[in-house]
Amino acid sequence: MDQFFAARIWGAFGRLCATAEMAIATCAAESRTSTTFDDHLINVFRDVAPEKHEKVSAFIDTYTAMIERVIEAGRQGKTGHIETIDFSDEDDDVQSVVRLVANGMMKFRSDVDRDRYATDAAMMSITSALEVLCTELLRSLFELHPRAIPGNPTIDLETVLSLPSTQGAVAAIAEKQAVEIARGPVEGWLSSLASHCGIKLPKRTSDWPREWLSVVWMSHQRNCIIHRGGSIDSKLREKASYCGYTIPSDHTVLTLDPLEVTRFVSCTLTVASRLTIGFGDSHLAKSENSHPNWKTARTWLAHEQFEQMSRGQFAIARAICPESGTLSNEVDITDVARWYALLTTDGIDDAQREDVRVAKWTSEASYQIHRSILLDDEEEIRNLVREILDRGYLTALELRHNPEFFLAKKYLDLPDK
Structure with a gap:
């Protein structure tokens, strides 16, 4: 049984490391220098005769003003017809330039959105992978120590009749409660899990170590993107403040920086490794029978760190801290x-x-x-x-x-x- 717990926990930790590698690769790709829309304009103007620059610029200004009016109308909740710009009387060069610029604006916006979606996905993936690991730790804790299960949970009769033993009923309740707890506020279950793993966190969340606050803030951002489409409200600003982050006052939609997400990934791995080893030392290494099995899991952790180094994933290896x-x-x-x-x-x-x-x-x-x-x-x-x-x-x-x-x-x- 003890070996089963260790293997199950390590499987979740391995999944977290694989997700971290994917997230870091995604963020690295999105943070590379890319062609900006200004570069696009320069390239277009370079091939236009100088005497046509003024006319092309006038059309671009008109087009930009139209876009701004549409955006502002949308912000105010208005609806209506999309404006059109007629430049059919102009020569072919001017028409071509305006079409290229208009298409370039749409492509640039699309590229920006794609980069943002990829960064969002990286952050959501690593946060979810951490929650899977923490849920597994809670589940194992409750199976090992049923009296640690909060409240007085119940399971339906049909489930009870399908189980082979009392231990099976405990396992079913443990899994149900672990999943339910992990759906609650991250500060609550993370603090509770840390205490069960022999880690003492300050009572006030705002006083937690940087890595732990980063994990909390990342979870709040993930929830904001999923449930509010990234729309920033006063509650999110308050959560950012006590986590030690500041959202610019003029920002209305959450925008993630790939480099910041990479730092979050590192913090997540550090917190995860501390919880995992802390859990093993506190619960799986208590009896004579379980101790060798948990030492095997510690060996897995050492091998995982070396494996990440051999793959060139130094950021991941660095974050898997031994406790x-x-x-x-x-x-x-x-x-x-x-x-x-x-x-x-x-x-x-x-x-x-x-x-x-x-x-x-x-x-x-x-x-x-x-x-x-x-x-x-x-x-x-x-x-x-x-x-x-x-x-x-x-x-x-x-x-x-x-x-x-x-x-x-x-x-x-x-x-x-």
Whole structure:
């Protein structure tokens, strides 16, 4: 049973990582520099005879004014006929330019909308994937500890009769309640889940750590897009304020920045990894039988981080933070992915190969140390540190001050000098 819980939770975590990779790729594509509408105008005017520039500009101004009137009328709730502009008496060049500009305006608007929809989809996907993981954690919690289920939930008689045992009834209620809770305000169930995972969050949501507030704000934005089409109201502005964000006063529709969504993805992974390991340490590692199974899940987490690094997904690897004993407050200082980058260095001349060989070995050692810390394997960490020193790859002084081995030093409580 314990192994079943660990595998089920890890499946949800793996789905979250896959979604994060997709979201980051989407945001990276949408944040690249693209051709603007001004560029389009410049390209058109470049091929128009100078003596026709003034006439073309006049038509463009007229067309723009018409669009603005239509937009303003729509804002005021008015309806009516779409205006038309007659330029049939002009020569072919002028007619062609006006048509090109009009089509260009529509295409540019369409491209902007497409980019916005893609960014919205990335944000909604990662938020939903986190909720799937949290629902799975709640479900597992309730199955392990039925008395933790809030209220006095019931299931219908037909469902009870179809279940093979009392444990089956508990599992059915646990799943139902977990799904129901996850539909409520994110601040409530996230705070409750964190406490069950041994994570103490401040009572006031506005005092939560940055990563947790980012997750809350992302959830509110997702709900705004789904239920209000992105329309901003006073409630959303209030939620933004206590999450530490500001919506410009002149904005009426929510607009997501791809770079901001990428940062949200990183925060989501950090929160998810802390909840997952915290849950395992608090509930799956309590009995003698479950402890090995949860250590296996910790191994999965270490492998997932290394897998992301090997795929070049350094942002994801960096965000999967280990939470291990006294290291929980220090782990953000390290950046394991940076050391793995040494393994993929190319274009090196012969004179540098020895340095790279050493760097490669220490990078691999750094990963092994990092993995051993996740597994609370103190003996393995000491063996690796001893090997580094015995082989002469690093001196004791370098070991103490090399950030690559910061976690090992903290874990083993090595002196600074």
